[in-house]
Amino acid sequence: MASSESSSAATRIVWDLPAWLVEVTEPEPVAMRDVDARMRFVLELVTANIDRATGGPFAAAVFDRDSHELLASGVNLVMPSCCSSAHAEIVALSRAQQRLGCFDLAGGARRYELVSSTEPCAMCLGAIPWSGVTALVCGAADADARAAGFDEGHKPADWENALRSRGIAVDTAVEREAAAALLARYAAEGGAIYNAGTGAPE
């Protein structure tokens, strides 16, 4: 057991963001009026996370639904953070909520959208309604992630309508081809597929 992890885990859970991500997305908010542009921004984060080897091939970002300004972005940090829950969506939502100082993105006057490079896994699908976002935009399909070797979990077959019934708009396959190509590239280059049973505790 590494003493640094042990000491940290004793009092707090910390997910450090890659320095490049902080630089890319801070400090000025950026408005991206077109949904394809917002997805391309997220796919640039995927590319950077692969190229810089700072996590898995997934990214997400939270935008204001009306101004289209960026509130917070996230990338997959499962391996560097030593946390299987540090998926890009959870990172982006947590960062957005901590920036606003509230667990609930639906609690104020503004409405927020989660843009994710891939359709959410079972965990992230469950997390979305808790976050308070009122829209979800997805790039690659579940099948694209599975084709790359990632376990996506056991999701209700009607997950899109289940979200819509909660007042969450769902848009899929936005820039899907580009998004899926990044997953395929990661797998072809031998990127780690960090499903359960593949890691090695110290």
Add this chain to the structure above:
Amino acid sequence: MASSESSSAATRIVWDLPAWLVEVTEPEPVAMRDVDARMRFVLELVTANIDRATGGPFAAAVFDRDSHELLASGVNLVMPSCCSSAHAEIVALSRAQQRLGCFDLAGGARRYELVSSTEPCAMCLGAIPWSGVTALVCGAADADARAAGFDEGHKPADWENALRSRGIAVDTAVEREAAAALLARYAAEGGAIYNAGTGAPE
């Protein structure tokens, strides 16, 4: 936007654990051979989280399945951490993984069990297979949480068998009456029901 959250969220996501939790569960591992004893330990954490007003009425802990020693515990931190994903199960699993220095509790020679005061919500249900635990023990039922006012999400009807098909043992209704009573007490005392749409960003 509070400057402290903004500054923190710019470079890292932090979930601070309540000081009392660190004191209760550190530094020596504790063996609890009986599953009811392990659940009662978790229910004591629920009681403390309610009494000390440090989060919602949920707790969880990760135990070695063979030695029954405690690896890490967690409580619901949604409100104090400003993160809707900071459910007790996610906290306990993340803490366990950061203590071991690996995202995958199934990656080594030991086998781990997650004991949760309530059946997992849709998000935590999805998180469990990613964590590498090979057993889940639940106290209160999904219906008990819903009766207290908590949204549990859209879960596959056959979630128990879906976990079992992945090699994860599932045991439910362990000390259910005591676990459900804590949820009912929290609701009766006017504890915050922090579903989406109930928070107020700064």
